[in-house]
Amino acid sequence: MPAKSATSRKIMLLAPLLLFLGLAYVVPFLGVVRWSFTLPEPGLGQYRALFTDPLVQSVFFRTLRICLIVTAASLTMAYAIAYVWVRGSSLQRTLAEFCILVPFWISVLTRAFGWLAMLSNRGLINTWLQSAGIIAEPLALARNEFGVIIGMTHFLIPFAVFPIASAMRSIDERVLLAARGMGASRTRIFWTIFVPLTYGGLIGAALIVFVFALGFFVTPAILGGGRSVMVAELVYLRIFQSPDWGLGAAISVVLVLFIGILLALMRRFIKPAHLVG
Amino acid sequence: MPQSMHLGDSKAAEINAVSIGKTFGAFHALKNLSLDIGRGEFLTLLGPSGSGKTTFLMILAGFTAPTTGRLVMDGQDITNIPAEDRSYGMVFQGYALFPHLTVEQNIAFPLKVRGRSAADIKRKVGEMVARVGLGGHEKKLPAKLSGGQQQRVALARALVFEPAVLLLDEPFSALDKNLREMMQQEVKRLHQETGTTFVFVTHDQSEALALSSRVAIFNHGELLQVGRPQDVYERPANRFVAEFLGEINLLPLDTVSLEGDRAAGKFEERTIVLNRTMPMTGPNAVAAIRPEHMVICTEPQAADRNAITCRVEGATYFGASTKYHLTTRSGTSLAVSMPTAATSPIAPQTDVWVSWPMHQGFLLPAGS
Numbered sequence A: 001m002p003a004k005s006a007t008s009r010k011i012m013l014l015a016p017l018l019l020f021l022g023l024a025y026v027v028p029f030l031g032v033v034r035w036s037f038t039l040p041e042p043g044l045g046q047y048r049a050l051f052t053d054p055l056v057q058s059v060f061f062r063t064l065r066i067c068l069i070v071t072a073a074s075l076t077m078a079y080a081i082a083y084v085w086v087r088g089s090s091l092q093r094t095l096a097e098f099c100i101l102v103p104f105w106i107s108v109l110t111r112a113f114g115w116l117a118m119l120s121n122r123g124l125i126n127t128w129l130q131s132a133g134i135i136a137e138p139l140a141l142a143r144n145e146f147g148v149i150i151g152m153t154h155f156l157i158p159f160a161v162f163p164i165a166s167a168m169r170s171i172d173e174r175v176l177l178a179a180r181g182m183g184a185s186r187t188r189i190f191w192t193i194f195v196p197l198t199y200g201g202l203i204g205a206a207l208i209v210f211v212f213a214l215g216f217f218v219t220p221a222i223l224g225g226g227r228s229v230m231v232a233e234l235v236y237l238r239i240f241q242s243p244d245w246g247l248g249a250a251i252s253v254v255l256v257l258f259i260g261i262l263l264a265l266m267r268r269f270i271k272p273a274h275l276v277g
Numbered sequence B: 001m002p003q004s005m006h007l008g009d010s011k012a013a014e015i016n017a018v019s020i021g022k023t024f025g026a027f028h029a030l031k032n033l034s035l036d037i038g039r040g041e042f043l044t045l046l047g048p049s050g051s052g053k054t055t056f057l058m059i060l061a062g063f064t065a066p067t068t069g070r071l072v073m074d075g076q077d078i079t080n081i082p083a084e085d086r087s088y089g090m091v092f093q094g095y096a097l098f099p100h101l102t103v104e105q106n107i108a109f110p111l112k113v114r115g116r117s118a119a120d121i122k123r124k125v126g127e128m129v130a131r132v133g134l135g136g137h138e139k140k141l142p143a144k145l146s147g148g149q150q151q152r153v154a155l156a157r158a159l160v161f162e163p164a165v166l167l168l169d170e171p172f173s174a175l176d177k178n179l180r181e182m183m184q185q186e187v188k189r190l191h192q193e194t195g196t197t198f199v200f201v202t203h204d205q206s207e208a209l210a211l212s213s214r215v216a217i218f219n220h221g222e223l224l225q226v227g228r229p230q231d232v233y234e235r236p237a238n239r240f241v242a243e244f245l246g247e248i249n250l251l252p253l254d255t256v257s258l259e260g261d262r263a264a265g266k267f268e269e270r271t272i273v274l275n276r277t278m279p280m281t282g283p284n285a286v287a288a289i290r291p292e293h294m295v296i297c298t299e300p301q302a303a304d305r306n307a308i309t310c311r312v313e314g315a316t317y318f319g320a321s322t323k324y325h326l327t328t329r330s331g332t333s334l335a336v337s338m339p340t341a342a343t344s345p346i347a348p349q350t351d352v353w354v355s356w357p358m359h360q361g362f363l364l365p366a367g368s
């Protein structure tokens, strides 16, 4: 049957990728799963610790809090950028495109240090504010949760822009014209027609940003200065500094399961093609 | 002018378009177009695709500003009044329903915009749903409706706030033939019931003739002729209008002479007498006769009819009518359409006479 052979040919084409993913991710992850049940001794002890250890608990809650704030902030700003990108004048579109694409060329490390140079006690912002006489003591902008949120939001905005812009682009212009023709003001059209028609994109963007944010490591490590440790950094610390491989592995397994559930949710709400705009 | 003022609150409006021009870059989409739209009339804008119909409708609605010219409504200049303040009803090509709102919410939208009370909205929406026959579908989303039902929602939504003018852009082009004819009757009924001024766009000539009180024919951004359906069909201003409104036979004439409102000329040595509808530009002209005005007969008939000799080439059966394809002696091809019931089949290659009443042919200038 032609349909069947076409499907099997597609699987053949995907085979190298599947093999690579299997060797690079699935096999090692199964090893991690095994550690979580066997180190330091076999049993569910590490998972019990996850729910009782106050340090692990506080890191979980901090991670959740930071991710929620970062998601809300990224979505708000991405919405504005996507709006200009999709509906602005041609100059505005070009500028927006530039703002979305340039960050992709700069590594996450460079961007984290860039923000450190802006936000630290002797950074640009504090120096300016002090020399302008607005503040006497430097503001605590970095090496805390605030710095982490700024750095992560900046990194994640472009990822939220694509699904939102895709939803905006698929709105039929005539629907908006129709609303205008019935006498609706621009504000009313925006809130009662335009925004509801982009809900799909917003949900997709929220899930992408949130899932990415959960696994952030470099940005919180640099801008948090060890004082606002997030889950990924905690795993690193457990495995490399206080050799506690079992707990590190158990945290990883829980994180992967949680992300898996979110991704499954995401598939329900948006088509994968929309994520890249 | 206060923002909240809605011009569309009177029942039916009269609109005068004065020398409207619209350019997109160097392209002239509308050229010096003047058109008076009467209070409560059903005016159809008819023309081929790309002739500027939508552009003109968008200018009427206020979505597009004309490059030159003015719009006057009930004596008031409205050229610079934006669409939201003109607030005409509009049915877009493809309906443009709000996809996230139910049928009921779609129809309620213009009333909500006007700040009507909840009770008032409920009553009006209920009335409108019943009027367009959507009972039982109130809570459905547009995607769950058939094309014809979506069309009814679009009509209801455009009429529920009793606009002074209803604009419709090719509303039925996506519907199949039966549904289209049903919706045409529905629109005609809504026009009679509401008494609102309707401006209807189509590229379908039979739809235009069937629905309108007047038809305005567009081509290449120009308004070629405006008139009642019988006027434009039977007395077209030029060859384009004549041919666009339906099939027509064209016989080149020479030595044309004029007598009063009649013209006479020679076709294959026979004298043809016709209505004279336009000023002559030279001695040569074309006789134009609709296929359904001609009959095939065995001998030339009475004195008030023209007749020419032809040979039958073939026939096409359309059920109610049969169309015969013929050629004249000099090779001009001709179509004659006759009620099937009134004729007996004629074999190909038969030599026959084709005749038609003198008052049903008309003269058009020669050349394109």
Ligand SMILES: Nc1ncnc2c1ncn2[C@@H]1O[C@H](COP(=O)(O)OP(=O)(O)O)[C@@H](O)[C@H]1O
Residues within 6 Å of the ligand: B024, B027, B029, B047, B048, B049, B050, B051, B052, B053, B054, B055, B056
């Ligand atoms: N926004 C626009 N920019 C450039 N050209 C346009 C625009 N809108 C319409 N046109 C051109 O104007 C002409 C008339 O278009 P339109 O009014 O849509 O025709 P119709 O509705 O009769 O098919 C077409 O040739 C079209 O390409």
Ligand SMILES: [Mg+2]
Residues within 6 Å of the ligand: B053, B054, B055, B170
């Ligand atoms: Mg059009």
